[in-house]
Amino acid sequence: MLVLIDNASSSAQVRQLLPASPQCCVVVTSRSALPGLVAREGAVRVTLDTLSPEESVRLLSEAVGSARIEAKSSSALRVAELCGHLPLALRVVAERAAGRPRLSMAELVEEIVGEQHRLDALASDEDELTDVRAVFSWSYQALDPALRQAFRRLGLHAGGEIGIEAAAALMGIGVAGAKRRLRALADAHLLQEITVNRFRLHDLLRSYSVERALADETQEERTQAVRRVLSWYLLTADAARRAYLPYSPAVPLVPAGQVEVTEAFADGPEAMRWFETERLNLLAALRQAIELGQYDIGWKLPMATTGFYELQSHVSDWENNHRIGLQSALALGDPLGEATxxxxxxxxxxxxxxxxxxxxxxEHVARLAHDLSVGWLEGFALRGLGLVQEAQENFDAAAELFDSALSVFRSSDFRRGEGMSLLSLGKCARSVGDLSSAVAYGAEAVATFEDIQDTWTVAWGKVALAESLTDLGRRVEAVAHLRSAVEVFRRFGDQRSETLGLLPLGELLLESGDADGARDCWSKAADLQEALRDPTATETRARLAGLEPHA
Structure with missing residues (x-):
């Protein structure tokens, strides 16, 4: 396999992505020399120079026409020099020159040099924009005021790419207007459309965009713009949460104000796809929120996204988010934010x-939730304490805590928590051999989830119920529940849970004489485990090897 890691910022960022197999080749592109990779991983550094003067002129001629270049080739060489022989700057200049066919190369040089003289005070030996600032500024000043504002606002976005709706929030305009402005900036080569309706600033242009925002926007304008886009991420993430886990705990949000927020998630799988698309932006938005003191968003955003990170097994991000959330809540002195x-x-x-x-x-949460009189929160704290006892095989203590959680959930009419507690009581009963109670609790839990139409949680409940049914010898029912659960997990993209359904389904199919069905289940499970870097994948592969090959 050939692995390409583009535009890496540091050796540490790359190191996490290096494959262990010697059959793989990795190519890393970066504006940094990445000395750590050379020293520790034995990387071979290949330094790419800027374009030659001749190559630069050829690039210009492709856009503006060879006739204009040949008419004044010395001026074209000077343009290339003013662009630092960088393809990005050359394309920006060429695009604008192509739209002004009466402008000669000599006049183009005069304009850029004039802009360079105006900006000389900003240049320094350590400034990465020194070579191209004049070109960017010359192109920026040619934009109409609305596009200039759009360009500098994009530099305030924390993520590496941006969609139209988030850009609209950042700019403080409607989605249709934002789309027109983004496309216009892309046409001027000041922005790149990487996929349909998703855009990215080159890192040099981002640096210039931030520079312009600091120079041309007030602190109040910058703060309001960032607040709008952070609010958009929070409110849209919460809308997605309601689509895939509709009865998961909700926290008070922030006012939408002028921000347009979509509620158009057709179902849970669509919401999960949105989360996956925006995952890196959501992480960046959370970091930006706490860096800029937007502590209310800092503790609420982890709660809106928590189910996604848990279901998709992004455990490190899941934990880091809530540590930032806790830090934000403590900074505000908000006990609800702290407890959640x-x-x-x-x-x-x-x-x-x-x-x-x-x-x-x-235990900390249980005390806070009791003082706040937030029933669902106290219920989940009690159930969590029960899970810890269950994991250590203290089943009597666990069952007592699950029963207490059930009472709290019922008194506060939190149906999903009620179902989760019933599910936990069923698993506890199974662990001590009380199979009839285990099935009864499990069936009641699934019925509760079905009653509130919580699709993913119904599937989760069916996996647990199938285990108890299997122990009682009711294998046909167990197989039906597992097939149904696996299909739901697959639609949601929940690979960890899909694996947990496929493994016992394979066992049951093998016991019924369906070796091909078992082979299919375990093969899919092994693939998923390997994708999740689950070490138990070797055990699943061993099971597969133990099956007789298909005749």
Missing amino acids: NRVMLGDVAWRLGRWVEATDMY
């Missing part, structure tokens, strides 16, 4: 087997 982020940090610690940390988090 702590309960999720308890879930992370529980999943990773850090029992003491999980217990501390859940």
Whole structure:
């Protein structure tokens, strides 16, 4: 396999992506020399120079026509020099020159040199924009005021790429107007459309955009623009949350104001695809929120996105987000923000087997939630404490805590929490051999989830119920539940849960004599485990090897 890592910023960023196999070749492009990769990984550095003067002129001629270049070739060489022989700057100049056919190369030189003289005070030996600032400024000044504002606002966006709706929020205009401005900037080569309706600034242009925003916008204007786009990410993420986990806990949001927020997620899978598309932007937005003191968004955004990171097994991002969320809530002195982020940090610690940390988090949340009279939060804290006890095989203590959580959820009419507690009671009953109670609890949990039409959680409940049904010998029912669950997980893109359904489904199919069905299940499970870097993939591959090959 050939792996291309484009525009890397540091050796540490690249190191996480290097494949272990010697059959793979990795090509890294970067504006940094990345000495760490050379020293530690033995990378071979290939330094690419800028274009030659002749290559630069050839690039210009492709856009403006060879006749204009040949008429004054010395001026064309001077233009190339003023562009630092960089393709990006050359294309910016060529695009504008192509739109002004009466402008000679000599006049073009005069305009750029005039702009350079105006900006000389900004140049320094350490300034990465020194070679091209005049070209960018010359092109920027030619834009109409609305496009100039759009360009400098884009530099305030924290993520590497931006969609039209987020750009509209940043600019403070409607989506249709934002689309026209983005396309106009792309036509001027000041912005790149990387996929349909998604755009990216070259890093040099981003630096210049930020420079212009600092020079041409007031602090109030910059703050309002960033606040709008951060609010858009929060409000849209919460709309997506309601589409894929409609009965998951909600927290108070922020006013939309003039921000246009889509509610048009057709279903859970569509919402999950939006999350995956915006994942890096959401992470960047959260970092920007806390850096700029937008602490309310800083604690609410992790709560709007928590289900996505959990379901998609982005555990590191999941934990980091809630640590930032907790930090934000503590900075505001907001006990609800503190409690909600702590309960999720308890879930992370529980999943990773850090029992003491999980217990501390859940106990802290239980006290805060009781004082705040927030029933769902207290219920999840009690259930979390039960999960820790269950994991350590203290089933009596776990069942008592699950029962307490069930009572709290029922008294606060939080149906999803009620179903989750029933599910946990069923798993506890199964662990101590009380299979009839396990099936009864599991069936009641699934019915509760179906009643509130919580599709993903219905599937999760069916996996647990299938385990108890299998133990009772009711394999046909178990297979039907597992098939249904696997299909839901697949539609949601939840690979971890899909694996948890495929493995027991394969076992049941093999026991019924369907070796081909078992082989198919375990093959898919192994592929998913390897994609998730799950070490148990080797066990699944071993199971596959143990099956007789298909005749």
